[in-house]
Amino acid sequence: MKKIGIVGIGGVGGYFGGLLAKKYEDSDQVQVYFMARGEHGEAIREKGLTVETTTGNFVAHPTLVSADPTELGPMDLLLICTKSYSLEQSLEQYSACITPNTVLLPLLNGVDSKERIKAVLPQNEVWDGCVYVVSRYLEPGLVKETGGIGRLIFGAADGTPEKLKQAETLFGDAGFKVLHPDNILSSIWEKFLFISSMSSTLVYFEETIGSVLSTPAHRQLLASLLEELKAVARAQHITLPEDISQRHLDMMARLPHDSITSMYSDFLNGNKTETESLTGYVVRLGQRLQVPVPTFDKVYAALRQKVKQ
Template sequence: MMRIALLGTGAMGTLFGVRLAPIAEVWMLGTWAEALQAARRHGLRLTTPQGEETAPVAVAADPMEVPPCDLALILVKAYQTERAARWAEQVLRPDGVALTLQNGLGPYEILRERLSAARAFQGVTTMGATLMAPGHARLGGEGPIWLGPASSNRRQIQKIVDLLERAGFQVEVQEDLQGVIWGKLVANTAINPITALFDVPNGALLARPDLWRLARGVARETAEVARAQGIPLPFEDPEGFVAEVCRRTSENSSSMRQDFRRGRPTEIDALNGAVAAIGRRMGVPTPLNEALWRWVKAVEERRGMAMRPAELERGPSPALAQQMDRRSLKGHGG
């Protein structure tokens, strides 16, 4: 039986833990004590339209407690990737691999630099989950998982595909993930910060003309930054795509809204911040992405969770933006 280190104790970590536990030995590794305690006492819980699924998992707050693993599944927030990559390196077998399904731009590059391209894989999913309590999530919507590139390490890719399909996930392997990554980024940059700042579920963006105008504008900007890099998006109409995501996940609470409600830092740097930074360097105007980035950072600053005001003036996530420039301009697909 495959042994998996699940790095991420939030909603997505709970979702994947529940689905993977019946077919693998799952170790949930993280720093959120309440989630680890809940998983240890009662197992993980996932509420779906069909009912409630539960699964026992092993838990650890220290990578030294985890036996050697075949796969590290990275589901932490983008700003936590450095630590997750170090922990993945510690818990993996010499031939073990890591897969990131995180939001935004940058996490894969961090993982690849730590583990090498042969052992680090990137994926994208449109699945969503809302955290109900520590160790308990509600499924926010099913969706495929895209993995790639197919040519990097076919044997390891196929092992991951087989595992995820046995767990009930729909999986597709692609040679170039850039279009899928930026397609999801169009939706995330348009939906996440607005639903967080106005404290509304995803579907409310379609019900409120003022919020929808803003979301539409952000979607167009992000799509233009992708096109300027020669990245083909998986849709013709970015506004229509975002509208469809809002309809399909109308009752869902975006991950950034959940972060706001829990008083935690957000992934704004890897979303709107990264898009604004790349747009600036490529000469593509992104005033709405920039404004939302600054607005969210201001809220975080007020709550004592973000960079200092002087750092704000230097622009969105400088190190991350530099990484993404190198990646995007090379057209690297993951």
């Protein structure tokens, strides 16, 4: 895997892509490409990408920064770090970077990314992936990570073992906290429980995670969302730890008091949000599986009134 492309240089793509670009800046074996445009792309081209983290700051210089797929050329591995609602558009935009041998690794919020990619590119190898990271795009050329989690989980039951192992080594050497579990689907759903419940709650109450957890009624709503989503997962025969809800609440409690999710950040900035992928998806899936999700129903109805779709 010589050519690694990063689509979407926001909080997730900027943090993990930045680590890759920093590690392999002088490598003859690995080249890292940023798919970025506008002021952000221009700033990275001129000065590199500054990444501020809980363990120290650094400046990453990728092999090339461009939004022109013909200039970028075919990739061996494509990390997709866009918003969920931009997935198909991104695949079309960078189709010239995708050959039948390109492996795609989506790191999006949601649980259906692989299915959606395979609908467009049925012949390609597509892995499942998710991340635990609190990271934000602050301004052109600058991404900031807080919280100190920075974990990437990926895998594929039908993936090529040699390619999976190679990627795990590349990621680990770049400084990722990387996990390659046997049951990647359970890991994807564990992350979905975390981000769906937290994002839905923060936007519903318009509060940070610290404020939610310190208010008993708000914390109880968050706990109810976790339990309802766990029931939906189990209706699909997804194996989850019995104490997964409490684990997630404990993880949220360890975050800085003012931590927010990207969905709440988008809401505050008046941008399009991932409400349909993170909240509406659960409501529709619950209906299809005949699993009651009354708290999600209430929260989704409220979010539809307040967010920009």
